[in-house]
Amino acid sequence: MENKGFSITLRIWKQASAESEGSFQVYKIDNVIADMSFLEMLDVLNEKLLKEGKEPVAVESDCREGICGCCGLVINGDVHGPDEHSTVCQLHMRRFRDGDVITIEPFRASSFPHIKDLVIDRSALDKIIAAGGYISANAGSAPEANSLPVNKPLAEKAMDAAACIGCGACVAACPNSAAMLFTGAKISHLALLPQGGPERHLRALNMVKAMDSLGFGNCSNEYECEAVCPKEIKISNIARMNREFLKANFLSEEEIEK
């Protein structure tokens, strides 16, 4: 494999805090190697800045294997970068060439307040989950696991929806900053399983209400969320959420509680 170093120019969004104004800063970096991950390239930049006595760029990552959902950047206008259905940490420098100029920004959405440079606050997504993204069952109260068979294709579909890593890319890619793919995925995961049945109506009502009150926008069928989702979560989950929500709205209070 060709592993000779090359040079790139980075335009990175710098912003000291939510209150201060931000702007792009330009950095040059040499000896970039094809096998480096994108985040390792930023490590190299930050080491260089620190050595020069300059402030490193604030950027978050944790597992670096595409599952924790921590890293999330807009690279040259693409949420999570140029690779399809991938996270930033899985992107490697072999996708870039000598002399490239790469623009790096944080995810931008009014429900994700800015913290510093490329770091944002996505705790609004936790609030949506707290509104109903669970099945109420106390530890120790469960029946024997195999007493409730689950249709395999449905279980697979539930797993498809449950694969969401909570990175917020769907929100960042949506022109309306909607969190509908995120919320729809959780509602679908639990509605597709029989265990999630008893609470499905209340769950749909409460999660959608939370989503709206947190300032996330509405879906206008742009399909951008599906296009950038690292876990390939399908937009059909939004349709399912809408059906769940509509059904629940038509029910009387007694029927919801049933």
Add this chain to the structure above:
Amino acid sequence: MKLNSKIPSGNIQQKWDNYKFSAKLVNPNNRKKFDIVIIGSGLAGASAAASLGEQGYNVKVFTLPDTPRRAHSIAAQGGINAAKNYKYDGDSIYRLFYDTVKGGDYRAREANVYRLAQISNQIIDHCVATGVPFAREYGGLLDNRSFGGAQVSRTFYARGQTGQQLLLGAYSQMMRQVAAGTVNIFPRMEMLDIVIKDGKARGIIARNLVTGKIERHSAHAVLLCTGGYSNVFYLSTNAANCNVSAAWAAYKKGAGFANPCFTQIHPTCIPRSGEHQSKLTLMSESLRNDGRVWVPLNKGDKRKPSEIPETERDYYLERIYPAFGNLVPRDIASRAAKRMIDEGRGVGPTGQAVYLDFRDAIKKQGVEKIKEKYGNLFDMYYQITDENGYETPMRIYPAPHYTMGGLWVDYELMTTIEGLFALGEANFSDHGANRLGASALMQGLADGYFIISSTLPNYLANASFSKADIGDEEFKEAENEASARVRKILSSKGSKTPAEFHRELGDIMWNYCGMSRSEESLKKALSLIPRLKEEFWQNLKIYPNEDFNQTLEKALKVADFIEFAQLLVKDALERKESCGGHFREESKTPEGEARRDDENFSYVSVWEYAGDKKEPVLNKENLQFENLKPSVRSYK
């Protein structure tokens, strides 16, 4: 240091029930009066927060990332063990107990492991009830697969994302308690110290990572659910934020640290590609269900794998260990790979890898079936290496992955500090000298969902608590110490970055205290680490920003890793036997396998802090085997 393991009376099957009956309870109306601080929101922390919240305690959870769902349990791939015996292939609670004790090379406490095996089935029931989408068969019942060190199929899984699904399950149960008002989450907070008052853990000092403000929080009990310390090797499969700092702070406050040298090197990771490498990525052990491990028969065979004929391949695990084949436990598989590579039969550009080959499985089952089982793992391999694992064998190499050692705890999961508990990977209790695959998730959830919710009330009901207020001297003092340390780091004016120190430490640990350890190599490490520590405090380069400052966060972690490394190596030197993941060159069989020494080393090493300038004191908890007879661990 007094080590009372508090193992309940009765035969092994009845100990847990006996304990639960004799334990004191806290009346439901009184529970909300107790404040419980939990550090960490992985499987152990999130499930503990959920179960304690459900009972009505007042819980505060502190976590490093922006949301508790990022904790590194999320990255566990393969599965979770349970003794359900759904495959009817001879499994039982007793067999899971036996496999785990044997897999740990007879260095774990029998009573704890038996309880873990008993609870394993309840975990599956609870996870299914809370919506974890485990793999199923067409009839709708749960599916299982096999993992290393077992001859039964007892591993439940959700594709290659079992850790993610279990963590999100526990997280959702915790968020349900957030909605109920029993749990409060404090994200982007790092614990700096534990506050002790009247000999009891009564709170913590924590730094807000955004504002840099140092806060005090009081509690009636503190639970450390802070994971393992594999990042002491710098390169490991752990996430960037995994650290030893909370456990180290506990040790310095008087908690015994048990078996620090018991570290697990996972055999199937993607090999490193260069100096820039920041982490190593695991390829799940479940791949060894279908993948066959091999190297060329002849040294220095540089041909492409497809050009090496069957007769010139050495499927060495199948050859050496016919009874378990490719599914030998991790320590065995890692060392076998190292022997092949040391013989000059390693593959790939660096010669530091062996093959994991799916050719035969694809031929037999078809590529679609393999995709269904492991698709995400093949994708990950492709993204990192640019190679297609369906067409050419994967290249794999061992890497630090899990740490069996940790804070010493008794049967109630309490450390040697009253009121300070350790759960999950942060404690030492269940895996002895080597952990079997798919058992970490089991232990994290057992500790959090089912054990702590029975043992913590017993402590709370028995202890007498004086009032603890964050204005108390003890809190002031602990905060002063913690801020002084932060200020000291912020004022350093050297030239070496925290990452450079970390990398250097990792090199020392991997080269002299890694897969193979000798008196000579360990003594070498013991001479190098203090020098690195000295240099750290004199020559550290940092960006002097008091609020959001990732170089400061990193420096605090590396400072603790350097100190902790010395203890790990000391423990490795003291334990002259080979056992599990701890391999001493001086103690091996003629075939190069680990030779355990039960006569001299059948104990848990528990280290006691004696001050910065003094050597730590070694205490021993002797292991008693009343049910299983320690024997030579053979997988042949």
